[in-house]
Amino acid sequence: MSDLTLYHNGPSTCSQKVRLILELKNLAYNSKDVNLLAGEQHDPEYVKLNPNHVVPTLVTKDSVLIESNLIVEYLDDAYPEIPARPSEPEAIHKVRLWMKHIDTFQQYTGPITYGIAVRKLQMNKSDEEKEADLQNIPDPVKRQARKETMEKGIDAPIVINSLRKAGEFLDQLEANIEDSGWIAGDKFSMADACTLPYIQRLDHLALSEAFREEKRPKINKWYKKVKDLDFFDKAVTSQIPPPLVEMMNTFGEEVKDRALTLMEEN
Numbered sequence: 001m002s003d004l005t006l007y008h009n010g011p012s013t014c015s016q017k018v019r020l021i022l023e024l025k026n027l028a029y030n031s032k033d034v035n036l037l038a039g040e041q042h043d044p045e046y047v048k049l050n051p052n053h054v055v056p057t058l059v060t061k062d063s064v065l066i067e068s069n070l071i072v073e074y075l076d077d078a079y080p081e082i083p084a085r086p087s088e089p090e091a092i093h094k095v096r097l098w099m100k101h102i103d104t105f106q107q108y109t110g111p112i113t114y115g116i117a118v119r120k121l122q123m124n125k126s127d128e129e130k131e132a133d134l135q136n137i138p139d140p141v142k143r144q145a146r147k148e149t150m151e152k153g154i155d156a157p158i159v160i161n162s163l164r165k166a167g168e169f170l171d172q173l174e175a176n177i178e179d180s181g182w183i184a185g186d187k188f189s190m191a192d193a194c195t196l197p198y199i200q201r202l203d204h205l206a207l208s209e210a211f212r213e214e215k216r217p218k219i220n221k222w223y224k225k226v227k228d229l230d231f232f233d234k235a236v237t238s239q240i241p242p243p244l245v246e247m248m249n250t251f252g253e254e255v256k257d258r259a260l261t262l263m264e265e266n
């Protein structure tokens, strides 16, 4: 029995970051799935652990840790044997700066995913169920944004803005990948782990043309390198149900042209 218990969700981007670092470091953990579509993030017992109603949460022997990037940092501090960041101070600064950037970008992934795919998955819920889902969102601004996303999909202002931000993010990533093929230093680091889920999500939503070889060649190569890591399957692919990926892809295909155009409008 490990001292680490991870409350997470297979497809969740923030959960993937933490699982990639746990696997890089060969750390065993007890896995507790939080079903986001079923609203388990709002379960009062879970909210005691994570008052923000989100995954992931890492419970250690002594404490409860939230915020994916900070959990990743914690794992590197607590288990330094296999490092997840370079050792040179300038490279460490680059990792931290990039992770700060990722933290800002994170807010745009939800609207893109909900606006293109989750909205469609939830269409057969009754109006009462949809309203109950909305009322569970604690922040009134986020609640209103989710309502618009569910109603208007890719035409909701928040989804349009998020797609533009995704294009901007891809330009920044393309500029940040070093000659080594990684984001900071000469190895896979937490900067790469915290970036992967967002690129993969765009891929699952049928938007990988935005980083095809002729368009953003560094991202194209980097994504292949990350997927080739020997722990990638265990940390990522095996945790995401294939029918969900297929559904995201189908819904993504329906709006792909418009979404790709919006992404290049940044």
Ligand SMILES: N[C@@H](CCC(=O)N[C@@H](CS)C(=O)NCC(=O)O)C(=O)O
Residues within 6 Å of the ligand: 012, 013, 014, 015, 036, 041, 053, 054, 055, 056, 066, 067, 068, 069, 106, 110
């Ligand atoms: N800043 C938080 C964000 C966590 C977050 O937004 N998690 C998403 C999944 S990637 C979530 O749990 N969403 C549930 C919901 O929006 O209801 C972190 O990095 O841990």
